[in-house]
Amino acid sequence: MLSLKKVIPPSVVKRLPRYFSCVQSLNAKEIEWVSSSELADLLGLTSSTVRQDFSCFDFSGISKRGYNIVGLQKMLVEILGADMTWKVVVVGAGNMGRVLALHEEFVRCGFDVVAVFDADSEKHGTKVGELKVLPMSDLAMIVESQGVGMGIIAVPAAAAQDVADLLVDAGVKGILNMSMRNIITPNDVSVTASRIVASLQQLSHCVLFSCGKKKK
Amino acid sequence: MLSLKKVIPPSVVKRLPRYFSCVQSLNAKEIEWVSSSELADLLGLTSSTVRQDFSCFDFSGISKRGYNIVGLQKMLVEILGADMTWKVVVVGAGNMGRVLALHEEFVRCGFDVVAVFDADSEKHGTKVGELKVLPMSDLAMIVESQGVGMGIIAVPAAAAQDVADLLVDAGVKGILNMSMRNIITPNDVSVTASRIVASLQQLSHCVLFSCGKKKK
DNA sequence: TAGATTGTTAATCGATTAACAATC
DNA sequence: TAGATTGTTAATCGATTAACAATC
Numbered sequence: 287m288l289s290l291k292k293v294i295p296p297s298v299v300k301r302l303p304r305y306f307s308c309v310q311s312l313n314a315k316e317i318e319w320v321s322s323s324e325l326a327d328l329l330g331l332t333s334s335t336v337r338q339d340f341s342c343f344d345f346s347g348i349s350k351r352g353y354n355i356v357g358l359q360k361m362l363v364e365i366l367g368a369d370m371t372w373k374v375v376v377v378g379a380g381n382m383g384r385v386l387a388l389h390e391e392f393v394r395c396g397f398d399v400v401a402v403f404d405a406d407s408e409k410h411g412t413k414v415g416e417l418k419v420l421p422m423s424d425l426a427m428i429v430e431s432q433g434v435g436m437g438i439i440a441v442p443a444a445a446a447q448d449v450a451d452l453l454v455d456a457g458v459k460g461i462l463n464m465s466m467r468n469i470i471t472p473n474d475v476s477v478t479a480s481r482i483v484a485s486l487q488q489l490s491h492c493v494l495f496s497c498g499k500k501k502k
Numbered sequence: 503m504l505s506l507k508k509v510i511p512p513s514v515v516k517r518l519p520r521y522f523s524c525v526q527s528l529n530a531k532e533i534e535w536v537s538s539s540e541l542a543d544l545l546g547l548t549s550s551t552v553r554q555d556f557s558c559f560d561f562s563g564i565s566k567r568g569y570n571i572v573g574l575q576k577m578l579v580e581i582l583g584a585d586m587t588w589k590v591v592v593v594g595a596g597n598m599g600r601v602l603a604l605h606e607e608f609v610r611c612g613f614d615v616v617a618v619f620d621a622d623s624e625k626h627g628t629k630v631g632e633l634k635v636l637p638m639s640d641l642a643m644i645v646e647s648q649g650v651g652m653g654i655i656a657v658p659a660a661a662a663q664d665v666a667d668l669l670v671d672a673g674v675k676g677i678l679n680m681s682m683r684n685i686i687t688p689n690d691v692s693v694t695a696s697r698i699v700a701s702l703q704q705l706s707h708c709v710l711f712s713c714g715k716k717k718k
Numbered sequence: 719t720a721g722a723t724t725g726t727t728a729a730t731c732g733a734t735t736a737a738c739a740a741t742c
Numbered sequence: 743t744a745g746a747t748t749g750t751t752a753a754t755c756g757a758t759t760a761a762c763a764a765t766c
Contacts, residue, residue: 294711296732386698
């Protein structure tokens with residue numbers, strides 16, 4: 287596997303998917319080279335940040351031309367593991383859980399939802415696309431037998447930690463937490479959070495108090 | 503309207519919805535007081551951060567007891583505008599757009615989706631819950647006539663900036679960007695991003711390269 | 719009172735930006 | 743060559759943590 291020049295700091299990791307998306311679309315336009323300042327403009331960053339970020343990778347640009355799109359894309363694919371398919375389970379078959387399980391963009395990006403679980407027995411057996419909602423008691427078995435690497439927590443805050451514990455015990459190595467609750471996991475299980483309502487609430491504050499953007 | 507002691511820094515704004523959620527659940531348990539270190543434990547922060555954060559508000563704790571839950575909740579409600587109802591439009595009636603429009607949690611949190619738009623005329627008139635999918639040409643009219651304050655962008659990256667421009671022209675003051683594309687808006691229009699696939703890709707990297715958490 | 723916890727100041731840490739020699 | 747753009751070092755900025763006097 288790819289060895290990195292150094293551990294990529296969290297601030298940079300957060301930008302990687304955006305670089306990747308941008309590079310994909312430049313590649314689709316058959317553009318071959320991009321400079322740090324062009325990328326910066328596209329992503330709302332400074333060229334300094336872009337060059338600083340790329341210095342983490344084992345990949346170099348060329349003076350006067352910038353970065354080769356194809357090479358950059360290959361590097362990002364490796365760093366993000368975008369060339370592999372992850373098996374994923376969704377816990378929580380509410381509105382959010384159902385969407386996630388159906389989300390065709392996931393498949394396109396290499397995230398394959400293999401099962402949906404819910405604690406509510408009323409929901410067991412009901413269909414979410416191709417999948418049937420399963421009871422929580424099947425979780426460990428499915429994760430192990432199918433080699434599931436990630437779990438998505440789409441349950442109410444009150445249940446989130448219990449679900450996280452189940453996922454960890456079952457053996458997943460990554461958790462996407464969509465609940466409001468902070469969850470605690472062992473050091474070898476990574477967690478990222480994505481909270482849509484929280485984003486709307488932030489926005490609400492910013493609108494009310496006109497939190498400006500930094501002036502240029 | 504509430505006046506703040508000072509502008510709340512972005513790092514703090516990001517935590518406000520989590521404080522709020524936590525305080526709501528403590529309140530539901532009829533707990534009356536909470537200390538900075540208890541809150542820190544619940545949210546995975548340090549007590550220093552909690553106290554530093556709260557120093558932005560016009561709200562004080564009491565030595566030896568901590569912070570009064572009801573008072574804290576009131577303060578956060580005002581800061582987040584959680585006591586008001588925002589009218590919101592969703593642009594993009596794909597998988598993600600439909601979910602968002604149906605998401606019952608939004609209503610509970612004061613975000614009322616009043617219309618869904620899509621550029622694809624095949625989708626016009628089809629139902630998303632109670633709502634019919636409308637053509638983009640109706641956007642300005644609906645935003646103005648209904649007093650819509652926020653828009654949610656749930657379209658592919660390539661269309662995101664155009665949609666943002668439409669929303670801005672129509673008069674929304676906040677945009678939740680769920681697309682991968684960076685969008686540019688005038689200074690008086692706030693933007694927050696929430697990208698689920700990006701979160702999964704971050705997670706993917708962290709799992710592959712075992713990005714540890716900071717050791718305690 | 720004695721002890722716990724706040725509010726705030728100062729120190730540390732990490733992220734971003736600026737600057738510029740190296741280089742194509 | 744001349745000029746543009748990288749890669750990297752140093753400076754700045756902002757966020758987090760530590761420390762402690764004030765206080766209930």
